[in-house]
Amino acid sequence: MFKPRPKQQQVLDYIGGKMGVSAVPGSGKTLTLSYLAAQLVASGRLEDDQEVLVVTLVNSAVDNFTGRVGGFIKERGLLPNLGYRVRTLHGLAHDIVRERPALVGLSDDFQIVDEREAGRILQEAAAAWLRANPHAADEFLSPDLDEGKQNWVRRDQWPDLVTNVARNFIRRAKDLEGTPDKIRRRLERLAQSLPLVEMGCAIYADYQRALHYRGAVDFDDLIRLALRALELDRELLERLQYQWPYILEDEAQDSSRLQQEILSLLAGPNDNWVRVGDPNQAIYETFTTADPKYLRAFLREEDVESRELPNSGRSTRSIIALANYLIDWTQSSHPVEAVRDALTPPYIEPTPPGDPQPNPSDDPSQVRVIAQKFTPQEELRAVADSLARWLPEHPDGTVAVLVPRNNRGFEMAGELKKRGLEYIELLRSTRETRETAGALANALNYLADPASSKKLATLYKVWRRKDRDDEEAHKRLAWVARRLSKIRQVEDFIWPRTDQDWLTGLEMDEELSVIHEQLVEFRALVRRWQEATLLPPGQLTLALAQDLFEEPADLAVAHKLAGLLRQMSTRHLDWRLPELVEELATVARNERRFLGLSADDRGFDPQRHKGKVVIATTHKAKGLEWDRVYLMSVNNYNFPSARPHDQFISEKWFVRDHLNLEAETLAQLEAVLTEGDLPVYEYEERDVTQEARQEYAAERLRLLYVGITRARKELIITWNTGRRGDQQPAAPFIALQTFWEEEGVGSRE
Incomplete structure (x- = not known):
């Protein structure tokens, strides 16, 4: 039974109007919002054909909300799945456009x-x-x-x-x-x-x-066209306003201008609109049109009831103190005044006495801001050494290494792999998804060029890939692959004439007789696969998967990849196997995000990976928590402060005057579209680039705050000198390290 805290109860006292809720990390906002939705459904205020609309950011959150609201409704003796709807913003926009596609210039089958x-x-x-x-x-x-x-x-x-x-x-x-x-x-x-x-x-x-x-639109079109449909069709708007008399919005700090306008229109004259979010966790501005300024402005509106959820039972008091100090330092001491509003109160408060989620026992020695100067490789080794000591003593603990970018995560994975430490990647795609895509890509690559002995050898290694886990079997695998790669005429092995069978002439002693049996089986498979090339690409992929995979998760991913190839071949009628192979290869090389069907891709739960290291970007870690967290690479390149000597990833070294061409372009665009009817637009370079530096520095401060607040009991923060050896510890790193030393806790591990 959910027992709300006093601050949560203030939110649950809501009966109507506009309300804005600032929620700190770990404050139970999803739980509170779910309970509020169930409370409104059960209140008797809804007609039979009305619903509470819950809007959130990502699909995994939809499942989470749906389950929680349904559970609370069942506790009240009501039927679940009635009286509420949970949608992502893009899903909601899609629903609206599907109502009247012709109104916004689309066909019914767009x-x-x-x-x-x-x-x-x-x-x-x-x-x-x-x-x-x-x-x-x-x-x-x-x-x-x-x-x-x-x-x-x-x-x-x-x-x-x-x-x-x-x-x-x-x-x-x-x-x-x-x-x-x-x-x-x-x-x-x-x-x-x-x-x-x-x-x-x-x-x-x-x-x-x-x-x-x-006959298509992209995701950004969906938002734009949904707003247009609501503006053009008064009857549609009024019908949806009636259908959804209450709107509860989660992760409101990540809404864009158009998304906010859609929800504002749907809220209508009743204005029953609850927005919950944390401006301090707005970390997607670089990738999207989201901006926390919209939520902050909403919270300041006179007719908005403002509430806070400051209590969090996630972290120890020491970790809370560090996170709160980062807010203090940013507001009072950041070296660039324009960045000082990047982080704002409310501060995180521990849970009150008797709370069902008490904070973990505090041990200040388990918070370490390590001042030691590492090269990038030394930092990897230091973190791996620390993990090698910690894991055996904490088999039931959860631990994550948080990195600023995917490539650093791949490097960390390589270091852990060398030491035989088990790890889970939470990067662009899971390792399992990439390996499945890679195996299928190599198989199709051979079938697209069946005369290639090198591709045949690669296919053999794919088929026998489990042999890599056994030293002797791996030696045999390498021996066979070398010989297959040197076959002059591949058909002498796959489809030989009686007197020209390559396999018969292969010299092997009795100890290698097992290889002969494997090659006979492999040849039969390749023949079957070659005959299957007459099938459409999707069906061919499924046929290969049946022979290459045994695990249900691999087969499920293969089925999804087959759907991808089917979709691609329909859209690109001139594509043949080589082009489709390249599509799979981009997934295998991690150049593109592809959502497989593993638990990691559908929604990540750290508790399912106790005793293993989770490697994640800090962006991907948002919303998650671990007992122990390593925050890596906190230097002035990954976390710049908009000071003159800082370097910025968006300022390319080959562009003159350190211009940020992306920022310059967007500033020009906004001026062109919003400068009224003046025929002259006075544009000056560099001012825009400097503003972009400040905005990026603010976002990276919030990212650092998100990283710190992922830790429950133990936190280690490190920095490195970068590839060229010229990077310095980030300004907030120095501030945190100084603060923690003054608290009387050493920074050495």
Whole structure:
């Protein structure tokens, strides 16, 4: 039975109107919001055809909310799954657009392209623009580059930068409700040339044409078109306002302007709208159009009832003290005044006496901000050494290594693998998903080129991949693969004539007779697979999976990958096996996020991985908690403070004057779309880049706060000098380390 804390009860006293709730990490906001939803359903205020609408950020949260609300409703003796609906913001937008697709210019059978297909369309549009504008880089490249370096940048670096700038341009343009035609008309009225906006507009136009050709929209279109449908169709809006008389919004700090406007319209004249979030955990601005300023402004509105959930039983008092000090230091002492509002109260408070979720016992010695200067490799070794000591003594404990970016996570995984330490990756895709994709890609790669002995050898290694776990079997595997790779005519093994069977001529002693049996079996499989190449790609993939995998999770992922290939071959009628193989290879190489069907991909629970190391980006760790947390690489590159000597990932080394081209482009776009009817727009470089530095520094401070508050009992923070050895500890790292030393606790492990 849920027993609310006093501050939670204040939220649960809600009966109507607008309410904003600031919730600290671990304060039970999901539990509180779920209970409030059940309470409203059971209150008798809803008609039979009305629902409480719960809106959240990601699909895994939908499942969590649905289960909790249903449980609370059953406790009241009511039927679950009635009287409420839980949707993501994009899912809600999709529901709205499906009501009246023709109203917003779509056919009834419109499709939604996923991130993968949208990325491919964007790359094609960017590549077309680059071919048409081969000298576009000249205006922006650093004059310090010699001719050879310039040519290399144009070939290998500039295309990626153009694609990334265009991706964010399109996303921001849609959030500002700017179509390519509207942007082009505004540009034509300006006296000043804005080549970055012109580039973005041209690629945007090509991108939208490609979507239109497919009868499709992307996720950003869904939000824009849902808002338009509500604005154009008063009857639709009033019907939905009646259907959802109460709106409860979770993770409100991550809403964009358009998403907020959709919910505001749906709330309607009754304004029964509860927004719960934590502006201190707004860490997605770099990747999306989300901005915590919208929630902060909402909390300040006169007609909004403001509440706080400050109590958290997640962490020890020492970890809470460190997190609260980061807020204090940011507000009073951050070296750049413009960044001082990055973190704001409420401060985290321990749970009150007698609470069902008491804070863990406090041991200040288990919080360590390690000042030691590490190289990147030394830092990896130090963390791995520490884990090797800790894990045997804590077989039932949970532990995570949090890294700023995926690549650092891969390096950490490599270090743990060397030592035989068990680990789980929570990076772009799980290791199991990538390995399944890689196995299928290698199998299809051979079938696309069946005369290649090297690809045949790779296929054999895929088929016998479990032999890698046994030293003797692995030696035999390597021996066979070497010989297969040297076959001159592959058909002499797969489809031999009686007098030319490669296998008969293979010299093996009696001890290797097991290899002969394996090769006979392998040959039979390859023959069957070759005959199956007449099948459509999806069916061929499933046929391979039946022979290559035994685990249900692998077979489930293979089934999903088969669906992906089926989808790709339908969209690209000219594609053959080589192109489809490359699609699988991008998943296997971790170049793209692909959601498999493992528990890790559907929704992560640290408690299911006790005694193993979880490696995650800090972004992916949001919403999770572990007994022990390592925060790595807290230097002034990963966590800059917008000081002159800091370096920024978005300021490319080959661009002149350290310009942030993405920020410059977006600032120009916003001015073009919002500057009224003035024909002259005075644009100055560098001011925008400096503002972008400050915004990024603020977001990274919040990311550091999120990382600290993942820890329950033990926290270790380290830094390194970077690849070139010129990085320094981040300014907040120094502040935290000094604060913790003054608390009387040493920083050595």
